[in-house]
Amino acid sequence: MPTAMDIYKLLPKKNCGECKFPTCLAFAMQLANQKVALEACPYVSPEAKAALEESGAPPIRLVTIGTGELAVKIGDETQLFRHDKTFYHPTMLGFVADDADGLDAMKASIAAAQSMSFERVGQMVRVDSVALRHSTGRPEDFLEAVKTAAGGKLPMVLMAEDPKVMGDAVAVCADKRPLLYRATPQSIDSMIALAKACCFPLVLGGASNLDELAQMADKAKKAGVSDLVLEPAASNASSMLENLTIVRRAAVKKKFRPLGFPTISVLGNSESDLMKAALGVMKYSSIVLLRDVPREFLFPLMALRQNIFTDPQVPIQVKAGLYTIGEPTEESPVLFTTNFSLTYFTVRADVEKSKVPVWLLVVDTDGQSVMTAFAAGKLTPESVAKSVETEKVKEKSKRNAIVIPGMVSRMSGKLNELTGLKIVVGPRESSGLPKMLKSIGP
Amino acid sequence: MAFESPKERYPGRIREVVVGATRDQGGTRRARAVAGGSSGLQFHRFDAEMPNRPLVAMDVIDTVRVVPEHLLSSIGPVVKEPVEWAKKVDREWGADICVLKLQSANPEEENRSVEECVSLVTEVIKSTTIPLIVYGCGFEEKDSKLMEAVSNAGKGERLFLGMAEEKAFKSVAAASMSNGHGIVAFSNLDINLAKQMNILLLDFGVKPENILMDPLMAALGMGLEYSYSVIERLRLAALMGDSVLQMPIICDCSCAWAAPEALEEDSARGKPEIRGVFWEAITAYAAVVAGADAVIMRHPQAVSKLKASIADLRGGA
Numbered sequence A: 001m002p003t004a005m006d007i008y009k010l011l012p013k014k015n016c017g018e019c020k021f022p023t024c025l026a027f028a029m030q031l032a033n034q035k036v037a038l039e040a041c042p043y044v045s046p047e048a049k050a051a052l053e054e055s056g057a058p059p060i061r062l063v064t065i066g067t068g069e070l071a072v073k074i075g076d077e078t079q080l081f082r083h084d085k086t087f088y089h090p091t092m093l094g095f096v097a098d099d100a101d102g103l104d105a106m107k108a109s110i111a112a113a114q115s116m117s118f119e120r121v122g123q124m125v126r127v128d129s130v131a132l133r134h135s136t137g138r139p140e141d142f143l144e145a146v147k148t149a150a151g152g153k154l155p156m157v158l159m160a161e162d163p164k165v166m167g168d169a170v171a172v173c174a175d176k177r178p179l180l181y182r183a184t185p186q187s188i189d190s191m192i193a194l195a196k197a198c199c200f201p202l203v204l205g206g207a208s209n210l211d212e213l214a215q216m217a218d219k220a221k222k223a224g225v226s227d228l229v230l231e232p233a234a235s236n237a238s239s240m241l242e243n244l245t246i247v248r249r250a251a252v253k254k255k256f257r258p259l260g261f262p263t264i265s266v267l268g269n270s271e272s273d274l275m276k277a278a279l280g281v282m283k284y285s286s287i288v289l290l291r292d293v294p295r296e297f298l299f300p301l302m303a304l305r306q307n308i309f310t311d312p313q314v315p316i317q318v319k320a321g322l323y324t325i326g327e328p329t330e331e332s333p334v335l336f337t338t339n340f341s342l343t344y345f346t347v348r349a350d351v352e353k354s355k356v357p358v359w360l361l362v363v364d365t366d367g368q369s370v371m372t373a374f375a376a377g378k379l380t381p382e383s384v385a386k387s388v389e390t391e392k393v394k395e396k397s398k399r400n401a402i403v404i405p406g407m408v409s410r411m412s413g414k415l416n417e418l419t420g421l422k423i424v425v426g427p428r429e430s431s432g433l434p435k436m437l438k439s440i441g442p
Numbered sequence B: 001m002a003f004e005s006p007k008e009r010y011p012g013r014i015r016e017v018v019v020g021a022t023r024d025q026g027g028t029r030r031a032r033a034v035a036g037g038s039s040g041l042q043f044h045r046f047d048a049e050m051p052n053r054p055l056v057a058m059d060v061i062d063t064v065r066v067v068p069e070h071l072l073s074s075i076g077p078v079v080k081e082p083v084e085w086a087k088k089v090d091r092e093w094g095a096d097i098c099v100l101k102l103q104s105a106n107p108e109e110e111n112r113s114v115e116e117c118v119s120l121v122t123e124v125i126k127s128t129t130i131p132l133i134v135y136g137c138g139f140e141e142k143d144s145k146l147m148e149a150v151s152n153a154g155k156g157e158r159l160f161l162g163m164a165e166e167k168a169f170k171s172v173a174a175a176s177m178s179n180g181h182g183i184v185a186f187s188n189l190d191i192n193l194a195k196q197m198n199i200l201l202l203d204f205g206v207k208p209e210n211i212l213m214d215p216l217m218a219a220l221g222m223g224l225e226y227s228y229s230v231i232e233r234l235r236l237a238a239l240m241g242d243s244v245l246q247m248p249i250i251c252d253c254s255c256a257w258a259a260p261e262a263l264e265e266d267s268a269r270g271k272p273e274i275r276g277v278f279w280e281a282i283t284a285y286a287a288v289v290a291g292a293d294a295v296i297m298r299h300p301q302a303v304s305k306l307k308a309s310i311a312d313l314r315g316g317a
């Protein structure tokens, strides 16, 4: 944010009071604290207005791709290291369908992208976009594929170097807000014109160095296209890391505006590209495009993305309380666990495998795992007993017993004393629960 | 506005720590392994020097009970034979270091005797030519005798012994010092605890060039983000000049195989074995990108993926 002095310099300095403040400086101070709106001064010049909006903007522009519930927001990051605060907008992952492979293969890739969604620790994770590329194939196939993809919900990336083909593609998905890939130093003028006409975000790439890329961004901005995505050169993982790091640093630390945009890494599906995708997730790619890649890789990649983009201050957690799995009755067993999402969902999945209905008491541990919470004193016989009390566990199940995680067998005696419940020490890993639950029966 | 690429220079540097000793140095290893030495963030060669690439160690466990089924089949029958397993680590899978984990000494489980364990160590030393790290079973009383004997058996080899923990480090530290070995300093996902552990060892008389830090690697999906950030913070603190934290970082990424998601049966997530390999490779990749100077891994395919990525991150060098 600009300081009061920065703002003051740009005001008309008439001290006329029409803004309801006696002086321009007083008004500037209110503006800096975001207490008033710039519009209150009738005399600010358009240039000053633009300059102030610019200096108040986030270091990396927020860009939205797609429309509707699956639209993806990228950019608006403020940190180089997640521990300094957090990373806000997870890397958008997409599959590329290339017309070099023919229409059928393109349709298969589109379908693959659409079907790749998983539930993990209570969140839906998915391939969140589909990219259609015109390379050496027939433009008709490309357009047909664009139409097919436009029929789905996933945000799209249109990849064509020829402005004419791009224009035709834009026309088929005019209400989809696709990302246009890409303007190169050769095609920049016509691509800017196209992006300006449809108001879609545009990738800038093909520059020989970051200086040239910054100049391209400047040019696009001056022409009125500000929803930009940068593609710095990345011939190998080394240059990918270097360029993405420098772009992030320039934007965040130096507030260098021409590089203050989200970034994209376009990869294939070679062994090294798969690992580069993981690098992009960790080191500053806002978008990673891959060819149709194996599920065996995709799922861990998505887990990595979830991990890296978790807020370091707040573990992903669930609400504490008494949960049901299946339709438990008074005869069903009671188990307890913690409210760390990873713990809760792991236990839940294992219980579900047993097909035995249970009451699952989720104890509030500030989102910590069983052992972490136990070591930190956040999971104690007292806290469990209190939870048993408030959730009226003894009214729900008449078995008068509770199954506890094997790792905290040490709390058995005390917990029994506090609750009067019989303590059944469960397996150390919840994967042992199906076997155990089947043996103790409903 | 002309663009000037913003570079970072740091006042500090990570120490170089040498594992293993060649014949010239009184040991029998064919080469030594050097960890650390960077004066910038890992792979940021546009900022600073990075003389040594991260080391890739592979573990050998002396009891199959802790090895998942899937690995038994993919690594092959050698997992039942630690000496054969170590030979493969050395000759076939291209590890820089072999980490021998003496878990069978655990008094609450197999409770193998110190003599038996040490004869295995001696055999592994004889049958391999890469530097070795040897871990005890984690039970202080047993490990104090075990590590002393291992230290003697490996005299001259410049082994690294582990693990030193806040509440149990004196006997391992003494064992490492008595024969010029090194030590692995364990701490629990906390930069202050890591520092505390190093201070305890330094006060005890261990030389800084004999310490590798293990800040606990949590596997992908199992709290990896905590480790990632702790490693980054440790590395930054060291580069900013905190000399007590300038020891190289070693991360045990074989923990990936204990993450239930790595190997669970779920056809929507593909074949468990292939997924498991990625699980370990990505865990280790995150460790080195965050700043680890050495990783410990288990699956040869995950190792080759990681090694290729490290080469790629060094510009193919």
Ligand code: B12
Pocket (backbone or CB within 6 Å): A315, A335, A336, A337, A338, A340, A342, A343, A346, A347, A367, A368, A369, A370, A371, A372, A373, A374, A375, A376, A403, A404, A405, A406, A407, A425, A426, A427, A428, A429, A430, A431, A433, B188, B189, B190, B193, B216, B217, B218, B219, B222, B223, B226, B255
């Ligand atoms: C990530 C992590 C952290 C994160 C916290 C993550 C979180 N949100 O909880 C952070 C960095 C904050 C952390 C901190 C600490 N940690 Co910690 N941490 C871990 C780590 C690496 C993974 C934990 C995890 O997420 N496990 C996954 C979940 C799913 O496991 P879980 O909850 O135990 O659930 C399993 C079982 O318990 C069982 N289960 C669960 N519920 C139920 C219910 C029933 C009925 C049954 C039968 C079974 C069952 O099944 C589940 C799946 O197998 C472990 C080491 C490891 N690799 O496990 C150490 C670990 C748990 N931490 C440990 C310690 C000591 C700490 C600290 C006290 C250290 C410190 N720095 O001061 C602090 C305490 C925090 C505080 N002061 O508030 C120790 C615990 C040692 C002990 N034996 O008591 C561990 C084991 C590491 C170690 N080897 O020393 N930690």
Ligand code: SF4
Pocket (backbone or CB within 6 Å): A011, A012, A013, A014, A015, A016, A017, A018, A019, A020, A021, A022, A023, A024, A027, A040, A041, A042, A043, A044
């Ligand atoms: S209205 Fe504008 S010119 Fe007049 S005092 Fe306020 S800020 Fe200054």
